[in-house]
Amino acid sequence: MRHVVRQGVRQVIDIGTGIPTSPNTHEVARQLAPDVRVAYVDNDPIVATHAEARLTNTPGVGFLLADVRQPRHILDHPTVRKLIDFDQPVAVLLLAVLHFVKHEEDPAGVVAALRDALPAGSFLVLSHGTGDFHRAGGDASEVYRAATASLHLRDRPAVEALFAGFDLLEPGVVQASRWRPEPPTGEAEDSRVAFYGGMGVNVGVKR
Numbered sequence: 001m002r003h004v005v006r007q008g009v010r011q012v013i014d015i016g017t018g019i020p021t022s023p024n025t026h027e028v029a030r031q032l033a034p035d036v037r038v039a040y041v042d043n044d045p046i047v048a049t050h051a052e053a054r055l056t057n058t059p060g061v062g063f064l065l066a067d068v069r070q071p072r073h074i075l076d077h078p079t080v081r082k083l084i085d086f087d088q089p090v091a092v093l094l095l096a097v098l099h100f101v102k103h104e105e106d107p108a109g110v111v112a113a114l115r116d117a118l119p120a121g122s123f124l125v126l127s128h129g130t131g132d133f134h135r136a137g138g139d140a141s142e143v144y145r146a147a148t149a150s151l152h153l154r155d156r157p158a159v160e161a162l163f164a165g166f167d168l169l170e171p172g173v174v175q176a177s178r179w180r181p182e183p184p185t186g187e188a189e190d191s192r193v194a195f196y197g198g199m200g201v202n203v204g205v206k207r
């Protein structure tokens with residue numbers, strides 16, 4: 001998040017927001033640039049209730065109850081259109097959300113639809129559950145199997161494929177704790193992290 005703000009991005013769509021915590025995305029971003037605008041999106045009505053209480057009375061911040069599997073609905077929604085200028089670079093955050101999207105629901109197509117709406121210089125910031133590092137991920141899949149949203153862990157090539165059309169920034173798709181940690185993390189942190197993380201910039205000629 002800090003990285004994209006340092007690159008000059010001032011607008012963010014944070015999809016799969018989760019229940020507001022402290023600091024929230026806009027609070028982290030505004031430590032560096034007070035004019036950052038954030039559209040939060042989540043499909044959980046409980047998240048919506050918390051978000052409406054805690055986020056939406058802040059100028060430049062909005063919340064939309066919507067599903068990442070319907071990217072066009074998100075992109076066209078008045079809340080997003082009011083906050084986000086699609087002629088200026090945007091950061092799309094998909095943090096710990098696409099592993100709730102089944103292969104047959106086309107997570108790559110979801111990202112592509114978002115990407116195609118963004119001007120050059122926009123960023124994709126993504127984290128995704130994986131079983132590549134240790135058993136924790138696999139165990140979590142079992143837990144989620146009985147829940148409303150099932151968990152679909154992906155390996156590194158599958159996560160990298162989600163960045164189609166983006167140039168991956170160094171160090172690429174890596175264990176999330178290893179993506180330019182601030183402050184640096186050690187092996188103890190790695191042993192708890194069952195996610196890949198990566199960031200890409202859209203350098204395409206689109207728009």
Ligand SMILES: C[S@@+](CC[C@H](N)C(=O)[O-])C[C@H]1O[C@@H](n2cnc3c(N)ncnc32)[C@H](O)[C@@H]1O
Pocket residue numbers: 015016017018019041042043044047066067068069094095096097100149
């Ligand atoms: C594990 S939390 C991640 C929260 C935050 N992004 C983070 O990284 O800490 C996943 C969030 O994604 C939301 N979510 C799951 N499936 C979704 C979908 N299909 N569309 C939108 N949000 C979804 C859940 O409601 C939950 O709030």
